[in-house]
Amino acid sequence: MPADTRPVPEMQYATLEQQGETAQFGIWVFLTQETIFFGALIFTYFLYRITYPHEFAAAAKDAVLWCGSLNFVILVTSSLTMVLSINAAAQDARPNRMVRWLIVTVVLGFLFLIVKGYEYYLDFQDRVVPVLDFVAKPGEGSAGELFWVFYWVATGLHAIHLTIGIGLVLYMLLWRIRRGEITPAYYAPLEVVGIYWSFVDTVWLFLYPCIYLVGRS
């Protein structure tokens, strides 16, 4: 499909611009509820950390700082590559640059999951897995296990959201872009995926100090 052939807006939209703007508005409305979803989880963390600061500090010593920090770098970089791919979608007549940055984004996403998987393996070795293999460390008391329940629930939910994001990017690459539907004339679906992706990154911005920066002094 030539790059200047504009797709037809859906029946309920007057113009393609309205459709694209509305799609972006829609994802922001969706993110409102995602913020509250994760924020509610972090509220439980907030309550228990201010109630049991010493126990949390003792329990969090086993959090693998290098994994968390490496994943931080990976995820923020993937937000950058996602943005660069959208710029390319908007500016380039041909999809090559966009596709390259999207592939890098997907690779970084998978890299995050691999590092996270390895970190989970290390967590098993440190025996911080509630129910399956948990040993309370000195000074942790019984409240310290709350930290680790939070850790597994929060990172698990985050990983699920990231996997969905990877799926969306792959859908863009293998379906929409391959059929030539993402062009400078209309790239709103990619922007929507990009906004979702950066939000998954935002969640990690908060999980990082929650999990990895506790009790290090």
Added chain:
Amino acid sequence: MSTTTFEGVPTVGPSAAIEPSFLTSENTIGSWLFTRDHKRIALLFFASITFYFFVGGAAATLMRLNLATPEGLLQPAVYNRMFTMHGIIMVWFFLIPSIPTTFGNFFIPMMIGARDLAFPRVNLLSWYVFNLSGLVVLFSLVMGGADTGWTFYVPLSTVYANGYVLAAALAVFINGFSSIMTALNFVVTIHRMRAPGMTWMRLPLFVWAIYAVSVVMLTATPVLAMDTFLLAVERFIGIGLFDIQHGADAILWQHMFWFYSHPAVYIMILPSMGVASEIIPVFARRPIFGYAGMTIALMSIAILSFFVWAHHMFVAGISIYSGVFFSLMTFFVAVPSAIKVFNWTVSLHKGRISFDAPMLYALGFVLLFTLGGVTGLMLATLAVDVDLHGTYFVVAHFHYIMVGATVSAFFGALHYWWPKMTGRLYPEMWARSAAILMYVGFNLTFFPQFVLGYLGMPRRSYTYPPEWQSWNVLSSAGASILAIAYLLPLLYLGWSIFWGRKAGPNPWRATGLEWATPSPPPTHNFEETPVVSLGPYSYDPEDDTFIDQEGVSHAR
């Protein structure tokens, strides 16, 4: 429905259909199950919630049969499962979706002059997710049901309960996504898809109400989602964030639950308020009194509803100062509701009132809502709540609102919009009789429960001291009348689909944009996008004329 029944153009009215109606344009099952048409999706939801209404109603029937005598009918453990499943199914599978997914889906695009919602496929997905959650809850029910009460308090639900709590909690979790998708669609549509000239202050109040409801759904449901998710985790693995053995707080579960569930009760009432604001002007032939005040009241109720949740927890063990704060805020949230009741009442003044079935339901709504609301204020009073919490007074209070008010408004909307949706008129005398029967049956069922609560009868109990039997018998008798009043519309509305008189585009002579289309409407709603120049409700009772929102005057 075969094509021969609805074929062709409505016989009455000036606007002949250029395309076939949405009901008959395609007739395959696939065209219904994979539709993107908001009107068809509304009918799909209608079928689903009606089904769950009767499932929840069956549980209620068993409960009232059991409570007709102190000896009861059911085993205590079974009774516990009955009231739990009744609550879960009625709240999440009937009341919360009721008006938004049926009349909201059908009429929001039409009222704002759009051809569909912003995201039609998300709308269809919402229905499928709803039914998925329904399958999970039916699984829980069929396997014996949960027995924790619809409020799932921990540690009963996580540690000690014997029923199918995990399935029930997961059903609620999945159901939340359906709510969120619907709400997102409405918020985006109302912001961005209004026809030219349809400014915010020209929107019908039903649209404002659905907007307010959608904001509440969007911001409250994620907290419930997290709460039920954490509940499921703790139930499944045996340790979690509410585990008192590890120093966690069981009451934290309640805080997060009620942070959603109190706004949820406003999710259940706000659309009904929108319906009342639509029906009353039409049948009093007068504009609603205080349109701007009504919109402010709707948005105030939506916001304030987030500040009152711990009034469900006054005796749960929260700090007394916290209780004082939440009690005060609960008094505040009653104010905009009261303003609305005053405005509905004043809207009748000097009107040209006719008592068609929709109006009977709407007036019943106002009266029952007032009684329920006033008793809510009683419960908001800390000292009084200490005695009334956990009694039938609370049960009566919330049934007055959720059943008396919301279900009345639902039936009012059903009758009001029936001609538009189906192109048929229902038999009016049957409908008025059913409305009156419902009002009588409802009051007979639930007013005795106020008395029982005052006398001290606890809720969620399969038995009671024999001296309270007469009140319980009255309540159960009322319930049987109520059941008839609910079944009657099924019969005569079903009859009307095949043999009812055909309806024109505007049988009620109403001003909204939805009445400017044929009955039933074509798939794309409007041939040309309407251009709006007026607000809603431009009725003149003096000479019984009205002006529709496009500025066209209509004589007697």
Added chain:
Amino acid sequence: MTMGPEVDARRASALPFVIAWIVILLTAGISAWTAFLGLGIWAPVIQFGIALFQTALLFVLFMRLKGAPSLKWVFAVSGFFWLMFLYGLSMTDYSNRQSWPPAQASTRSQLQVDQDHR
């Protein structure tokens, strides 16, 4: 808004985003460093403040809120705003409830914890 970096995808260069990326990484490094300084209660305050700042950068630049219609800003912010209701109003209970925190949890001995896990 005509000041500040261009974020519209049709005209934006990579530079403002790369700079923002560097800033986020640097501030994350600072955040991690504060964890080792023994700042007590101030460490999480600084760290979450930095997280909020990083979120603002992501929202405004990467997610292109800059120059967007104010309605998007409203929804972007309202999630955080609504959380204030949950946090703040819940703390009206926890901050002065007599039975919170439960006294025994943090002082239980390791032995007792081990026994519970058997």
